[in-house]
Amino acid sequence: MPNIPVIIIAILAAALVAWILLRKRTGAARQADVSAPNAPSETLENGRRRIPESEHQIPRRYLDDNAMKVVYRLEDADHEGYLVGGCIRDLLRGLKPKDFDIATSAHPEEAEELFRRGRLIGRRFKLLHVRFGREVIEVATFRASHDQGEAGREQARTADTGMILRDNVYGTIEEDALRRDFTVNALYYDAKDHSILDFAGGYDDLKNNRLRMIGDANARYREDPVRMLRAARFAAKLGFEIESDTAEPIRELAPLMRNVSPARLFDEVLKLLQSGHGEASYRQLQRFGLFQYLFPLTDQALESDDYPVETLLINALCNTDRRLAQNKSVTPAFLFAALLWYPLQLRMRELEAAGTDLPPIPLLHEAANQVLGEQVKCTAIPRRFSTPVREIWELQLRLPRRQGKKADQLMEHPRFRAAYDLLLLRENSGEDLGGLSQWWTDYQVANPVSRREMMPEEQSDRPKRKRRRRPRKRPNQPPQGE
Template structure:
């Protein structure tokens, strides 16, 4: 109570004077209503017909201005969540911190939010660090624009008039390739520390330079990310990694001193020449797939980012005398447990990561029935893709990758030939098996995985 009283007396910002927004016509911005999704147009027209204000807002307008196709659409309106819900049969109110409405139209989901009031420290519910926990005070469009994080995200497009409403010179900032924060950056980062990560992601994705006033406090305020729930941090990390510019994003994270709150082991990884090459290849591959609109796997990408730390722990345990296979699984658990304290990696994704890692030593065995069993594994393709990355990084010979590719696509006779061509290290195991087992007996030699 004392803290809030002092903040109220000494730090309460003066009320911003009212100012008219810039109304930018289609002749200047070039966005026609036909470029919007049918669902977004329908939501806006339905709300407007009932007397409410309604605009496509934020990222969709920004992306259209820079020539990109929006992946989703948000609508801001003067209607309350309950009023929006009453107008659309296929809709639902969601959210705790901010109540919003999801309106479903065919395969699309439009996120509809009510204009929010200007926020100050004493009116919002915050934690001891200033992070906003709950605030559902509704306001007008000008206040809503002030509440948004960056000027390029505070753009409102009216499909009815094809006009952009711009309160904070966001269109000019896009033209000048500048990412600028609305309001005092330090205050905005305290309200929501994830904005620091969002600044890095948007700058890389849009090719915008972060305004010095917004960049300067980041390194100092990076510890605030410690107070962000792990699940939310993980969601933001996925957005960053699958932005199509993940390599640039991670490089910028390190430059701004933010990576410690996300991937604490990233420094250890990239400081190793082989590890840096491996991570770079993985990120480049992910960016290429995103840009080509191909499927991407969180499990696969996190497996690549953390592999060299697993490799280091595995080798350390084997050197201490631990059996190879148990040592690998202990190393996997140790690395993932270290990440779990920062990122709420879901159980499903963690399982995918472990499956990919566990397959790697099995690729060393190219004799007997082992190859037949391996190519039948559900995660074989992901494991082979991971193996190829290791070869491209110089960790293992590319010959190993080529052999498995030929074996997987060969007929039965060709596979027999490939087994006969197995490298010398596999031959003794095959001979021992023939001497020790009766003809036709099934079995597999004890696992002795070795890492390149």
Template sequence: MIKTLIDRLRGRPGNRRPVLKLAITPRDQHPISRKDISSAAVKTLYRLHDHGYQAFLVGGGVRDLLLDLHPKDFDVATDATPEQVKQVFGGQCQIIGRRFRLAHVRFGREIIEVATFRAHHSQSEGELHGRTSDEGMILRDNVWGNIEEDAERRDFTVNALYYNIADFSLWDFAGGRKDLEKRQLRLIGDPETRYREDPVRMLRAIRFAAKLEFSIEPATAEPLRRLGDLLDDISSHRLFDEAQKLLASGHAVRVLALLNEYDLFRHLFPQAGPSAEYERLLTLTAESTDQRIREDKSVNPAFFYAALLWGRVQAHYAELLDDGVPPMPALQQAGQRAISRQTERTAITRFTAQALREIWEMQPRLENPRPRQVEALRVQQRFRAAYDFLVLREKAGEDTGDWGAWWTRYQDADPGLQAELLRALESGGKTAASRKPRKRGPRKRKPARAE
């Protein structure tokens, strides 16, 4: 009662539970078939059911099957506690998590995530299982409940759809199927309360809207611009993981547009480049990343962060040069400064940070290669990423002296043309054949410049 009064005085909505109504669709009236579900998930569902527990496929797997997509992950919800799941599956099962305890059931390389139905924290007997902050953020979420309570705790209506292995029926508690038909994303319950419970839901709204090409329902969208500051209270490690999901979703171009539309980009990436030129670089990087994912190629987070922070690196670099620091040490210090400050928001891993530095520090070497070092540069581990980054900088309008085009020509050339290009370098220039046609005279390059 006191907490509710404080919430009202602070202008926050109270902890009103959403009113849900269960609609059950029998098997012959929905398209989900067991043949479209991974065999590991089906085995998990049946094993729990055979031991007397409720077992449902839930969340994104159900949602994507209804949208005629091909989900990669399948999650299971049950009334069995993690310890009971462990008893059922024995050595196949590992209990993980502290804030949100789960059971992972392993079938070879495939892992099925099994979550126990959650209830509201007000029903907990103490802070051991469930705890929230004074601001309403969920700090621990291990209060077990039933399926109705679990549905109330789900974030979006389209994620509160349950496939029952007992009779293959579809359980819809929050009108999720109607929202799928409308292609809209809608939070269950009061949006501001749900965002305050877990501010990362704001980023999930962006990711799902981009991935599914859904609109965000107006009441769900309204608080986004006001509550971005809540992300400041999320751990940098968790934000790095969420940023990875956003940028590697295969829809990074739309993700960036939505993050900017709802004023969340600056909260997630405060060190991003400040100019339109670097915004163009970031857009090109997003397009390249999305294309690689469509081609089922791997993506390295370092490449995206290299573009994301390049504008800030350049600004720090110019300041250090003005202070008399030599070019290469200035570039190294500028890169480290940008990484350190961004890491305060998204905890960039050491491996990613090292890759970032190597991509940046190879830029001046690629823009002013010595003939005898060309082949040595090509065999370096980060050459491909550094070269791709140079080409994107060029496409974004940055003056690189057309060295991206030179490296492209050199790599595509036969040995005879490569030798000619190297001889031209030896004599202090590039051959006309190595350059792209230009409508105007060559741009002047500043001496001792390191990009």
């Protein structure tokens, strides 16, 4: 008991020391800014350009507190640490970054020792994830070129196509910058003086709305074909023009997308089509011939004259963009259900033409198995999304059946809202459904009396059959003569 006050005093003293050190760090940085408030950008050794805070004007309050804690912890352990990549690019564009990434001179195992909640992940690229509640800060070690001697070659592995299979060759910040894909993603935020380091001309490219690959674009796409998707995504998201040498090889190298794992492409599809710029991303994908490697069945269905395939596709993407702009929730299940709806219809017709004798719902299930089975070969769809996709599709066949209590029962289905939204998109895209979507729109807001009046009569081509009355059982009678 007598030791408790001593422990409390020790804890308070440690907290006070930490607070004083943090104030000194912040004060020193502020003093540096005060001493040279209008310092121009300068070119340092190795082509490094330093852009001071007075020029780039990123407000410090927009920096993520947890990311800064990680940077300061690395620096306190005598390692370099910088905010890097998309977060700096977006801050300079006045956008709110979704994630904050960090580049460091510390090797993954060294960095892991500094963070109690750090966890190493990945084989192809070894990374450290530092968790703060739900937020994850990604920490990557500076990487170098693969031709860094025998040790470097042992840590790197490349396929015959030039695609990097393993990349754990470590180097300096200058080498790391030149290993990044686009110049606008090779900007580093130095927390010591709040300046930005630029090694590849990305700061000027950002101001000129230009997307430019670092190094030879042909070789860089072969190293990682996903960079072609990233070019399309950044052009759509930022409204940038892709520089000619960066854009030229994409259409020719697009078939390399077949070498990328379906699981990785699923993540890229969400970034492309479910990040608020889906329609613009789709147009960039078609511009470079990339869409067919993500959704081959949908791309083939675009040639059909029987269905408004592209109209539905664009309407679905615009609907998703609009919901995200309104801070509403979206789900990949709805997106995949819309993009694959007409491929599903075409497959059902093929099965019927082949003589498959199944009722509508079982026929839909068989077609869904085939369509989803082919789709996951290109873009993986986790079961938590593929199951709702099937339910949304099945409800498209059940929504026309509104007699009796069926309408109210359908509205209680957990996928009803998504199915109703798809029904709206189908009719708005030009599919003739006889005003079914408007009926459901009115029914949802009607009172019970109006709903009974709206209920359509039972429709059936078969004549009603009389119900047979079962003969009444007679009590057992004794045989005659008894």
